[in-house]
Amino acid sequence: MKTVKSAFKFHGGVHPQYNKELARDKAIEPIPLPKTLAISMSQHLGAPAKCIVKPGEHVAKGQLIGERNGFISVPVHASAAGTVKAIESRQGPAGSWADAVIIETDANQAETPPVLLAPLDWKTATKDELLARVNDAGICGMGGAGFPTSVKLSPPPDKHCEYLVLNGAECEPYLTADFRVMLEHADKIRIGVEIMRKILNGPAVRIAVEANKPEAITALEKAFADIDGNVEIVVLPVLYPQGSEKHQIYAATKRLVPPGALPIAVGCVVENVGTVAAIADAVTNGAPLVSRVTTVSGDGIVEPKNVLAPIGTSYADLAAFCGGEHEGVRKVISGGTMMGFNVPHLAIATTKTTSGLLFLTEKNIFQYSSEPCINCGRCLRACPMQLNPAGISRAVEADDIATAEHLGVMNCIECGACSFGCPAYRSITHLCRRAKNSIRARMAAEKAKAAAAKKV
Numbered sequence: 233m234k235t236v237k238s239a240f241k242f243h244g245g246v247h248p249q250y251n252k253e254l255a256r257d258k259a260i261e262p263i264p265l266p267k268t269l270a271i272s273m274s275q276h277l278g279a280p281a282k283c284i285v286k287p288g289e290h291v292a293k294g295q296l297i298g299e300r301n302g303f304i305s306v307p308v309h310a311s312a313a314g315t316v317k318a319i320e321s322r323q324g325p326a327g328s329w330a331d332a333v334i335i336e337t338d339a340n341q342a343e344t345p346p347v348l349l350a351p352l353d354w355k356t357a358t359k360d361e362l363l364a365r366v367n368d369a370g371i372c373g374m375g376g377a378g379f380p381t382s383v384k385l386s387p388p389p390d391k392h393c394e395y396l397v398l399n400g401a402e403c404e405p406y407l408t409a410d411f412r413v414m415l416e417h418a419d420k421i422r423i424g425v426e427i428m429r430k431i432l433n434g435p436a437v438r439i440a441v442e443a444n445k446p447e448a449i450t451a452l453e454k455a456f457a458d459i460d461g462n463v464e465i466v467v468l469p470v471l472y473p474q475g476s477e478k479h480q481i482y483a484a485t486k487r488l489v490p491p492g493a494l495p496i497a498v499g500c501v502v503e504n505v506g507t508v509a510a511i512a513d514a515v516t517n518g519a520p521l522v523s524r525v526t527t528v529s530g531d532g533i534v535e536p537k538n539v540l541a542p543i544g545t546s547y548a549d550l551a552a553f554c555g556g557e558h559e560g561v562r563k564v565i566s567g568g569t570m571m572g573f574n575v576p577h578l579a580i581a582t583t584k585t586t587s588g589l590l591f592l593t594e595k596n597i598f599q600y601s602s603e604p605c606i607n608c609g610r611c612l613r614a615c616p617m618q619l620n621p622a623g624i625s626r627a628v629e630a631d632d633i634a635t636a637e638h639l640g641v642m643n644c645i646e647c648g649a650c651s652f653g654c655p656a657y658r659s660i661t662h663l664c665r666r667a668k669n670s671i672r673a674r675m676a677a678e679k680a681k682a683a684a685a686k687k688v
């Protein structure tokens with residue numbers, strides 16, 4: 233195992249104010265069990281899980297409450313013992329609504345033993361047993377996208393994973409949850425890597441960490457010191473969006489994922505470090521994914537922390553655990569400031585992908601009115617996907633979605649680097665998102681029409 237500096241820099245990128253010092257030295261702290269949890273059936277990419285419990289039912293921690301409902305889907309488990317009070321539609325961090333199981337938690341959790349899967353020895357378990365475990369434990373990407381991990385770990389028969397890339401970049405401002413997991417649980421990450429290597433038939437491993445996390449690099453070096461095989465820690469330059477899957481692959485392997493393709497097209501699988509630690513827990517301890525570390529930070533929260541909270545904890549409970557809000561909070565963001573979502577209220581609950589919750593006062597938010605593009609070209613230089621954000625945004629404003637599509641808007645990763653540096657304060661990223669949603673809606677309608685025509 234060796235540590236190397238990445239020799240490859242992707243096009244574009246920006247340097248936002250990181251503000252990580254607010255929470256980086258705060259050890260992971262478990263929250264006292266909230267009185268109520270709201271566990272969404274839709275906290276991963278793909279079809280929501282199918283709820284299998286009813287109001288009035290008593291559930292144990294770890295009990296299956298939502299079944300996987302399709303190929304791109306994952307099961308959901310109860311995060312604590314308690315009584316199901318209701319199944320109701322709840323708003324998620326991104327604003328969409330989905331069924332959630334509302335659990336009133338038992339005051340005495342010891343009365344109901346948790347439901348665990350049988351622990352497995354990863355050295356003797358078969359590849360299929362390990363893969364089934366990743367699925368049964370409800371694991372999805374915890375870095376933000378929520379893609380079902382067992383699907384990612386099952387490349388099509390004609391594809392082979394040559395590189396397993398661990399995403400430890402955490403390039404979003406304020407967020408330090410992954411940093412703390414690397415620092416405090418590097419041993420679990422090592423076990424998770426061994427398990428994934430076995431499932432993927434022994435690819436080389438690249439652990440990608442930004443250079444601004446030297447303590448995490450040291451912890452990983454110690455945990456991986458005696459690992460066999462082709463394993464490297466790749467120290468990445470500090471540059472946003474270094475954590476983007478495609479850019480990380482380039483920085484770690486010099487392979488370029490073609491537009492519209494998945495990482496496996498160039499022999500790579502990327503997984504977030506928190507997810508890798510969750511895989512280790514699921515295999516060695518039989519623990520389903522029922523909690524995660526979330527950074528609660530910003531100048532609007534009394535005591536920024538990295539909180540280990542059961543999935544389904546309300547944002548209000550997280551805020552209270554961190555001492556509550558300071559006066560004058562103007563904006564609450566779920567996720568980081570570059571790609572996160574503004575949240576309208578604190579009844580929203582954590583999901584498997586909630587990496588951060590930020591409380592910002594006027595001092596740290598930027599209010600502006602958009603002005604016409606002055607053709608400075610700054611967004612073109614910043615765009616890591618080498619798009620023409622100025623042209624796309626002008627097309628979308630003119631309702632010319634066809635031109636935006638022609639300019640490659642579907643390759644936009646919504647990183648916000650273009651809007652970040654625009655001197656005319658144009659909402660370029662939002663316009664890209666709008667065009668992508670419109671194109672996806674058109675494609676879905678065309679698919680439905682074609683399916684209906686087939687039936688006739």
Ligand code: SF4
Binds near residue numbers: 616644651660
């Ligand atoms: S949001 Fe899209 S258009 Fe803007 S810089 Fe990122 S990838 Fe490029």
Ligand code: SF4
Binds near residue numbers: 606622625653
């Ligand atoms: S950065 Fe803003 S003003 Fe400059 S070209 Fe891009 S959209 Fe226009």
